[in-house]
Amino acid sequence: MDNNKHIPLRTIESTPALGNLDRICDMEEGRLSGKVFWDQAIYEQELEKIFARCWLFVAHESQLPKFGDYLTTSMGEDEVLVVRQKDASLKVFLNACPHRGNKVCFAEAGNARGFICNYHGWSFGADGGRLMGMHESKCYEESHFDKSKHGLREARVATYKGLVFATFAADAPSLEEYLGPMTWYLDVMLDMDEGGSEFLGGCIRSTIECNWKIAAENFVGDILHGGWTHDSAAKAMLGGPVANVGELPESYSVNWNGHGYEFATDVVGNAATLGERDINKYLHVLRPKVAERLGEFRSKLIGAISSFTVFPNFSFLPGQNTVRIWQPRGPHKIELFTWVIVNKNAPQDIKDKWRRGAMMTFSPTGVFEMDDGENWEYCTKTAKGVVTRYQDLYVGLGMHTRLDDSELPGNVFKGQLNECNARAFYQRWKDLLQAPTWADVPDRNGKLR
Amino acid sequence: MTLEQSLSFEEVRRVEQFLLREARLLDDECWDDWLLTLSEAIHYWMPGIENRRREDKAGPYTLEHMAFFDDGIRELQRRVSRFKQPSAWAENPPTRNVHLVSNIEVHAGDQEGEYRAYSCFINVRSRGLDEQSQITGRREDVLRVEADGLKLLKRKILIPNAMLLCKNINTFL
Numbered sequence: 354m355d356n357n358k359h360i361p362l363r364t365i366e367s368t369p370a371l372g373n374l375d376r377i378c379d380m381e382e383g384r385l386s387g388k389v390f391w392d393q394a395i396y397e398q399e400l401e402k403i404f405a406r407c408w409l410f411v412a413h414e415s416q417l418p419k420f421g422d423y424l425t426t427s428m429g430e431d432e433v434l435v436v437r438q439k440d441a442s443l444k445v446f447l448n449a450c451p452h453r454g455n456k457v458c459f460a461e462a463g464n465a466r467g468f469i470c471n472y473h474g475w476s477f478g479a480d481g482g483r484l485m486g487m488h489e490s491k492c493y494e495e496s497h498f499d500k501s502k503h504g505l506r507e508a509r510v511a512t513y514k515g516l517v518f519a520t521f522a523a524d525a526p527s528l529e530e531y532l533g534p535m536t537w538y539l540d541v542m543l544d545m546d547e548g549g550s551e552f553l554g555g556c557i558r559s560t561i562e563c564n565w566k567i568a569a570e571n572f573v574g575d576i577l578h579g580g581w582t583h584d585s586a587a588k589a590m591l592g593g594p595v596a597n598v599g600e601l602p603e604s605y606s607v608n609w610n611g612h613g614y615e616f617a618t619d620v621v622g623n624a625a626t627l628g629e630r631d632i633n634k635y636l637h638v639l640r641p642k643v644a645e646r647l648g649e650f651r652s653k654l655i656g657a658i659s660s661f662t663v664f665p666n667f668s669f670l671p672g673q674n675t676v677r678i679w680q681p682r683g684p685h686k687i688e689l690f691t692w693v694i695v696n697k698n699a700p701q702d703i704k705d706k707w708r709r710g711a712m713m714t715f716s717p718t719g720v721f722e723m724d725d726g727e728n729w730e731y732c733t734k735t736a737k738g739v740v741t742r743y744q745d746l747y748v749g750l751g752m753h754t755r756l757d758d759s760e761l762p763g764n765v766f767k768g769q770l771n772e773c774n775a776r777a778f779y780q781r782w783k784d785l786l787q788a789p790t791w792a793d794v795p796d797r798n799g800k801l802r
Numbered sequence: 803m804t805l806e807q808s809l810s811f812e813e814v815r816r817v818e819q820f821l822l823r824e825a826r827l828l829d830d831e832c833w834d835d836w837l838l839t840l841s842e843a844i845h846y847w848m849p850g851i852e853n854r855r856r857e858d859k860a861g862p863y864t865l866e867h868m869a870f871f872d873d874g875i876r877e878l879q880r881r882v883s884r885f886k887q888p889s890a891w892a893e894n895p896p897t898r899n900v901h902l903v904s905n906i907e908v909h910a911g912d913q914e915g916e917y918r919a920y921s922c923f924i925n926v927r928s929r930g931l932d933e934q935s936q937i938t939g940r941r942e943d944v945l946r947v948e949a950d951g952l953k954l955l956k957r958k959i960l961i962p963n964a965m966l967l968c969k970n971i972n973t974f975l
Contacts, residue, residue: 461853461964463860555867557850558965585887589880628880688965693868709872713880718848718870718971720884726969727892 357507370787371398378783380776381802383749387736389779390564395786396684402785403665404429408511408518408531410667410678411435411445413692415515415551416462421479424462426690427680428519433508434458434468435517439480443512445519446482446505450475457505461556468505477505514543515550524791532663533609533798534762538616541654542661542671545643546696552676553693553708559717563729565666565687566782568679571725572660572668573613574606574774577750579658582728586720590628590713598658604769606751607761609798611781613774616659616671623672624656626721627710632656635703636672639696658769664781669694674707675715685733691716748772748779752802764798777801809910809917817908817917817945820952825901825923828974833882836974837875841946841953846873848959848975863960870971871959878974885972892972899973900926905940915947916955925975927968935968937961937975 371394377386389395409428416424417437424435425448432448434457450457450470457468457477467485469476474488482505487493493500508519511528513536518528525531532539543550561568571578580595587595596619598604604617620640621633636656644652656672669676674695680688693711695704714721736742751771759765766773780797788794820839827836840846848871849863873881884890905922912918925937939961946955959975 459853460855460858463855463858553866553868554864555850555852557868557870559969560965560967561969582891585884585890588887588889589884691868708866708868709877712869712872713877716868716870717966717969718881720881723884723970723972724890724892730969 362506367789368398368401370789371395374783374786377743378779380748380780380783383747383752383772383776385746385748385779386743387732387746388742389782390567390733391684391736391742393684396681398786399681399782400429402788403782404681405431406520406522406525406785406791407665408520408525408528409665410516410663411510411519412443412517413515413550413552413676413694414443414512414517415697417443419464421464421466422462423458423465423479425458425460426678428508428521429681431521432456433519434505435519436479436482443510443517444482445508445510445517446477447508449506451484451503451506452487482507513539516543522791526791531610532612535607535609535612535614535663537651537762538607538614538654538661539663540647541651542669542674542694545647545652545655546639546698547642547646548696548698550694551697553695553704555692557691557712557716559689559691560682561687561689561726561729562685563687563726563733564684565679565681566779567729567732568687568689568725569662569664569666569668570775570778571729572670573611573662573664573778574608574615574660574769574771576615576658576660576769577772578725578728582724583721586714586724587626589720590626595626596622596658599770601658601769604658605756605759605761606766606769606771606774607763608766608774608777608801609763611664611778612662613777614659614661615769615771615774616654617657617769618650618653619657620653621656621672622658623670626673626714627706628713629706629710631703632706632710635699662774662778664778670715673711673714675711677715689717748775755802764801773801809908813917814908816952817919818906820945820954821903821906821919821921821943824954825903828901829899831885831896833885837879837882839954840875840878841948841955842875844873844875844878844954845956846871846878846954846974847957848872848961851961851964853964862964870966871974881974895930897972898928900924901973901975902926911944911946913946917945919943919945923975925973927973937963937966937968937971939975941975 377388412435422437434446434448452475455472457470467478476485484500484503508521510519601617606615640652662668666679676694677691693708751773754767756765849869851862902924907920909918921941928934942958944956
């Protein structure tokens with residue numbers, strides 16, 4: 354049952370697009386201005402036209418095995434509840450009571466048959482989110498209140514191989530269309546092994562005073578920073594510098610609708626940074642089976658030097674197996690939610706090694722992440738100066754390197770040291786901010802440089 | 803061993819001094835000296851805290867869940883080795899630390915030659931001109947007398963926060 358059908362929602366007109374977007378974000382020329390990281394008006398538009406519109410990652414199915422299992426997260430700044438239903442499907446509700454708007458669930462995870470608002474006792478079934486009753490229910494009856502017409506507002510939900518996405522936009526394309534050919538690459542992480550993937554227990558949360566786009570862009574296609582920013586971490590974990598990415602024999606950047614993946618074909622380049630020989634061994638032993646499953650080419654990517662962002666704010670690193678969302682909290686702040694993803698059928702000691710390895714590398718105590726956070730905060734904060742804010746930032750690396758004859762899916766570019774994915778990301782960002790509806794969002798695939 | 807077997811004043815004092823010295827070593831970036839205060843068999847653990855309901859049997863943390871630290875000596879040595887790299891760009895200019903330790907309670911440990919110590923800490927870090935972050939929490943330690951002195955064998959660090967309100971933990975707690 355869809356609660357939204359029972360509760361007719363008055364639609365809100367899309368606010369007009371901001372002027373000057375073409376001046377501050379020109380991806381034909383590969384120029385961007387820091388204003389996009391600082392401006393409150395831009396941020397409000399992002400919440401409306403990106404976060405309330407796009408398919409956003411909310412959970413992995415393995416986090417909610419049983420009926421009544423729930424977790425709370427947010428879609429942009431909208432707080433939501435993800436709940437496993439009696440029929441084994443998943444529903445996503447606004448975590449806000451339709452009476453006065455108070456939050457109905459304060460725990461981050463658990464199991465419940467229902468949710469009761471602390472304010473006036475409105476109670477909602479975990480199964481379907483319908484209004485079941487409330488404090489002093491008799492007085493509502495006297496005002497001809499029909500409780501069957503009330504419930505928690507529902508989002509559209511769709512899954513891809515364990516990943517659960519949701520959107521509040523009725524006119525959004527299907528998740529399949531939204532992800533497009535990028536699913537071929539997502540399978541490297543999600544489907545390399547029979548049994549698929551799962552999240553290990555728990556989520557680590559932290560806050561970084563940076564704009565969400567800087568973090569998302571870093572994972573969409575910036576391995577360029579790796580060798581420089583992360584030199585200290587690589588020396589600590591590997592006893593030597595980061596692999597010289599520019600000299601790897603075969604690497605690519607691919608993108609589609611603002612999603613992006615940059616990758617080498619070196620099998621274990623990312624995984625090696627965990628400094629756990631058993632993980633490298635596990636991947637090498639698994640690789641022939643992956644080749645049977647996904648083909649020889651993709652079997653070379655399972656732990657390779659690579660990073661992935663699904664537009665707008667869901668990212669992961671194969672090999673380190675860290676999965677994260679960059680939750681926007683105003684233009685100058687994010688909440689970072691991180692999880693560890695592993696193959697469900699991996700041995701327990703390998704899972705534990707990945708859990709610790711992700712902690713050691715990419716977490717608030719991770720030796721790699723420490724240097725990232727520092728950079729991202731100051732890419733944001735410098736834009737508080739008006740002169741700095743309008744300085745042209747260069748995003749032109751790899752112009753004219755598209756491989757038009759590649760057999761790989763998506764928009765394929767030569768090499769990982771390439772800002773084509775960042776350009777595609779910011780182009781998609783601008784297109785969404787300028788489009789009044791989903792139908793107005795232009796198709797840039799095949800046309801980006 | 804029961805709590806009635808009270809420790810001598812000297813023993814309590816020794817453990818207190820150990821904890822206070824440790825805090826000073828961290829503030830002064832004496833990483834190698836700090837590593838020498840640790841047992842080779844150390845388990846240094848700071849679990850992530852989950853915001854769950856009281857009746858939820860899962861509790862706020864478990865050994866299997868993600869952690870900020872879940873380290874043995876090898877992991878701690880690796881963290882120290884990053885701090886010491888000249889290319890640890892985010893550490894230059896350095897982060898300035900104050901570790902305050904208080905509420906120290908010392909008991910006899912489960913094994914001969916071991917102590918159990920409870921303490922609270924406040925860590926204040928400042929970077930640049932105007933950045934400050936503060937982490938407060940409780941610790942449960944097991945210390946052990948080894949051949950070359952008193953060593954930290956186990957540390958459990960519990961912070962009250964289900965979300966870290968700063969970007970990283972570029973120190974030890």
